[in-house]
Amino acid sequence: MNYRHAFHVANVGDVLKHMVLIQVLAHLRAKAKPFAVIDTHAGAGAYDLAGPASSRTGEWRGGLGRLLGAPGAPDAVRAYLDQVGAVQGEFGPTMYPGSPLLAARLLRPGDRLVAVERHPEEHAALDDLLGRAPGVTVRDGDGYAALTALLPPPERRGLILMDPPFEDRAEYQAMAAALTRAHRRFATGVFLLWYPIKDPGAVAMLHQMLEDSGIPRVLAVDLTVRPTTRLAGMAGCGLILVNPPWRLDETLRDALPWLAARLEVEPGAGRWQVDWLRGED
Template structure:
């Protein structure tokens, strides 16, 4: 439990992950029936980009700050601007307007921004200090329940939700050697308990072979409708650094694959990357052909 996301808040991996999360939340709100969201590795909810951790790494400058500058300069085409608007609207709403934002919403605050009357957000965080901070952020908010608990246990404890529709975000820190194994096992368990839910699983791309093995294991799992989206900014020659960010999406909303196929290359360009690619493919259950 040594990982602290405050050092990495707003970096390119966050931008990609949270832009997709905002799209999923928007699709959930398109139907009137209430929904529930479970975030298994919630963190602290909101991050200070002027704090020691964020300024020590400066990663937000290559991520959300750069994207806001591109958006404000009119550097996004109309379709990309529309796809990113739900995400950027939340980022701007909680901070100073323009590129010089001082705070960044983690996935709990981002998801909370989309909740309507009757919707619910369940947050699990194992790190004791982070769990206390998270509880303070949402103190008095009756739509949000914060649990100091292991995220993998939360999949057993909180699924299926009473609302029968919603989203599970699984975003572990990947500081343990078996986190990829637990990701696959956790999805299998959750899907067995709630096969109709939407699942969004984030994973780091360092060693390309590890990502390929993850895709193969998911394909072999028999779970249908699995979409993989990746954004990379370094080549695959080194495995001692973060080369990109991936999202596994199970039961993605209709035509989300087409939206991501347009949005991610534009995001890659807006972030100023000269290496890497944006890639979307069906691992199981659908075909883009």
Template structure:
């Protein structure tokens, strides 16, 4: 049963992390002229109205993108992220938030492609309508894990697998571990980015230890925490595992993550982490 709707969480602190990183990964691909494919396994609705009932019910964007919206002192990577959100709000007011497929569309060139997968019956029609006129984008009502097996490696050979599950079901980390191994065996030149929540440290630590022991090279862990992870109420941190990241992504992330944590954390007790689980 699919119940997760990103409309309740669009633009929150986790999105600030994952989408700043996403844009860096896409900009890395665009440093070369050769075309690439992005496969977004859990694409959502694509674009979210922050004035809608879902976003207003939680108000999570107010402690995320809204805190960055008017700042003029942002690190270049954070400024690029805010500029990407601004491009979906031409009147200058923060009223819409682009999800990962909309951000990927902004970076697509003529020969690049996006495959966006979404199963939720409430979100998939919106996603399909959003990209109906763009020949570079294909929308599939299809399980994202299954799609990775079907579409990778792509003819372009270069590209990004972006995995942002809802973590509704037991065994999600195990599925992700299997996915990383499968993709590495078939598509070693591709980049994989996997987002995960941190409600307490243990589940993500087990996942990262298993990845480190898997033998897959060039695995980078990037985390943002706004409070101690074992604080009892709600998600206090999240992270992204990047397999085969672009050159010096770790160096840039250490710089802008520190600023992002300072802007978003009220308690001052959070932390950031940038470390290699395995080397190249």
């Protein structure tokens, strides 16, 4: 439990994940029926980009920092920057929203968010921030274990976000297993899973596990900003979406070329992919 998200906040991984999270929430909000969001690895909820952890790594400068003020941003990127700007207007100009704060701000009366965080300090910060917010429940403990009790949600509509810290390679298998169990309980839910791209073999294994799982409607989205052949650090990140909203694949094919070009660390290094691992059965 060494991972602290403050060191990595607003980096390339957060940009892709939070941009897609906002798209999925917009889709859920398009129908009047209430929805539930379950964030299994929620983090602290808000981070100061000028704070010691974020300043020490400066990772946000390679993510959000490269998008601020850039001309020609596609709609999905603009929607993401608008949400970040709204949070900065409310909480302060150097603050950045984590996934539970983004979700909480987009709940309507009757919608719910359950945010699970195991690290005691991160949980305490999250509880201070959102513990009394309307529609929000903050829980401690293991996020994957919580899913068993929480699924299916009574609303029968919703999003499950799985964003574990990937402190070791076994996390890819743990996440695929958690998805398979959760999907058995809530096959119509939207699932959004995040993973780092460091070792292409681990990503290929994750994709194979998901193809073998028999789960239909699985979209894989990858964004890399430095060559994967370099051993140091994260080359980029990926998302798995199960039951993605209609036309989200097209929205992402529109946004990712621009994002890859803005975020690449050297000319030509930016790469992206949007592929269906499995379509409808």
